[in-house]
Amino acid sequence: MIHVDIISDTVCPWCYIGKRRFEQAVALRPGYEFQVGWRPFQLNPDIPRAGLARDEFLRAKFGGADRADRVYEAVRVAGEEVDLDFDFRHIPHQPNTFDSHRLVRWSETAGVQDDVVEKLFLSYFAEKADVGDQDVLVEVANSCGMDGDLVRELFQRDADRDLVMAEEGVARRMGINGVPCFVVDHKYAISGAQEPSVLTHVFDLAMQDKNKPESKAAAPNSQETAELD
Numbered sequence: 001m002i003h004v005d006i007i008s009d010t011v012c013p014w015c016y017i018g019k020r021r022f023e024q025a026v027a028l029r030p031g032y033e034f035q036v037g038w039r040p041f042q043l044n045p046d047i048p049r050a051g052l053a054r055d056e057f058l059r060a061k062f063g064g065a066d067r068a069d070r071v072y073e074a075v076r077v078a079g080e081e082v083d084l085d086f087d088f089r090h091i092p093h094q095p096n097t098f099d100s101h102r103l104v105r106w107s108e109t110a111g112v113q114d115d116v117v118e119k120l121f122l123s124y125f126a127e128k129a130d131v132g133d134q135d136v137l138v139e140v141a142n143s144c145g146m147d148g149d150l151v152r153e154l155f156q157r158d159a160d161r162d163l164v165m166a167e168e169g170v171a172r173r174m175g176i177n178g179v180p181c182f183v184v185d186h187k188y189a190i191s192g193a194q195e196p197s198v199l200t201h202v203f204d205l206a207m208q209d210k211n212k213p214e215s216k217a218a219a220p221n222s223q224e225t226a227e228l229d
Helices: 013-027 054-062 065-081 098-110 113-125 134-143 148-156 161-173 196-211 213-217
Strands: 002-008 034-040 181-184 188-191
Touching (some): 002 013, 002 196, 013 065, 034 098, 034 113, 034 161, 054 065, 098 113, 098 134, 113 134, 181 196
Antiparallel strands (some): 002 181, 181 188
8 A cells, every 4th residue: 555645735736737647647556556645735825814816816926917827838738738727817716725625634534535625626727616715615525425514513613723734834844835745655755746657656666665575674753755856
C-alpha cells in the first residue's frame, strides 16, 4: 500500500490539473494499491471570510484581468491536455477556502473525500459557484452522499477550525509554500502538477523501499524527502 497525502487548495487550477495527472499515474500502476488523503492549504488565507469580487482579487494579485489572462495562459494549455476547460474570465467570486477544507476533512470520515474534492473543483471552475459559501458546501456534501444536515450543524458549531488550521500549519512548517504537493509514504515530496511519469517514478521508488528487507527495521519516524521540481 502506497500512502499519498495531496496538499492542495480547492480553488487552485494547478491542483485540479495535478489531480488529473495523479489519476493518470495511478492508472499506469494497476498493480499498486494506494491510500490517498487530501490535506488543506490556503493560497490566499488573508481573503475575508465572505470572499472578494473576482475583479478586485485579480487587481490585487495580478494588477488586473488582462495581466491575469497572460499568467493563466499556461494553466489553460495544461488544462486542455487533461480535458479541463478553464474559463477564468467568468468566475465571479474569489472565496475564502477555509470552510471548504473543513468539508474535505469531514468527507474523509464519510469515505467520499475524492468525490468531494472533485465536486469542489467542478463547482468552482465549471459551475462558477462560491465554494466559500456554507450553503453551497452543504449542497456539495449532499451530492456526494454525505449527511448535509450534519454538515450544516458542524458549520454552525464552527467544528474542527483549530484542527484544520493545525494541519495547514504542518504543511507550512514542512516548507511547502505552493500547491499541489504530493507526499508519498511520508518520505518523498513532489512539488507541482507534475507529469504522470514523474509520479510513477516516485511510486516505483516507494515500492522498492517497501521490498527492501532492511526497511522493516527502519525507525518509524525516519524521513528522507526528495523534492522533484
